[in-house]
Amino acid sequence: xxQVKGRVLENLVVVPHxxxxxFIYIVLTLLTMxxxxxxxxxxxxxxxxxxxxxxxQQRQQLQIELLESIGREDELRQLVAVLENATFVxxxxxxxxxxxxxxxxxxxxxxxxxxxxxQGIMSPSVNAAGLTIQEVTLVKTASANRYRFKVMLTQVxxxxxxxxxxxxxxxxGVQGDTVTAYPLKDLSIxxxxxxxxxxxxxxxxxxxxxxxxxxxxxxxxxxxxQSVGDKPARLEKAYIWSDLETGNxxxx
Numbered sequence: 419x420x421q422v423k424g425r426v427l428e429n430l431v432v433v434p435h436x437x438x439x440x441f442i443y444i445v446l447t448l449l450t451m452x453x454x455x456x457x458x459x460x461x462x463x464x465x466x467x468x469x470x471x472x473x474x475q476q477r478q479q480l481q482i483e484l485l486e487s488i489g490r491e492d493e494l495r496q497l498v499a500v501l502e503n504a505t506f507v508x509x510x511x512x513x514x515x516x517x518x519x520x521x522x523x524x525x526x527x528x529x530x531x532x533x534x535x536x537q538g539i540m541s542p543s544v545n546a547a548g549l550t551i552q553e554v555t556l557v558k559t560a561s562a563n564r565y566r567f568k569v570m571l572t573q574v575x576x577x578x579x580x581x582x583x584x585x586x587x588x589x590x591g592v593q594g595d596t597v598t599a600y601p602l603k604d605l606s607i608x609x610x611x612x613x614x615x616x617x618x619x620x621x622x623x624x625x626x627x628x629x630x631x632x633x634x635x636x637x638x639x640x641x642x643x644q645s646v647g648d649k650p651a652r653l654e655k656a657y658i659w660s661d662l663e664t665g666n667x668x669x670x
Contacts, residue, residue, distance in 0.1 A: 556662040563630040570623040583645035584613040591636040
């Protein structure tokens, strides 16, 4: 008997045609995505409000402490005047009060600087806007050639969005007879990159310790900050090392 030639029929499954299911699936997917975006947006809003509230509270606390310190300073000045006119008080007691008064005066100066910083961030001047190198400080430690450093960046003006970018810090000086420049990461174990990334709404600081190489005399500390995004900005500042050591030239 001859074989019948032809295609082998495959088993077919008949399913109901329900185009509305695909439509519902697409709608549910879009609703889920929209809900995620909505949640992320309001989370960002709430985070921003929380940060602004913290900044306001910190500024208020600093102002209270500043007023209390100023009042205490006035009391100490009056006490010094009384002690100087009293014949029964020894010189050591007067010197002790004077030292306390000097320390309080230094504290008041620091408080005024901190209040000014917060005020500048929250209520900037008309001409101030965007990325700012707010503060650069150096403090010499007890160890030879070792310093504590701080670099603070701020965003003044519109704080509704985060500022992103990178900042580079370089120490320039003379080693032997050669002008030499060291990236901060080569001198500090606290910094791992030449270009230090930043992301903040109000301010961000970078702190740590650096150790100068042997036979190296520093001359300048250079800071280059670059923001990225819709309105990129680039700032370059050079600070005299000796001024930083004495506490001068730390701001803009």
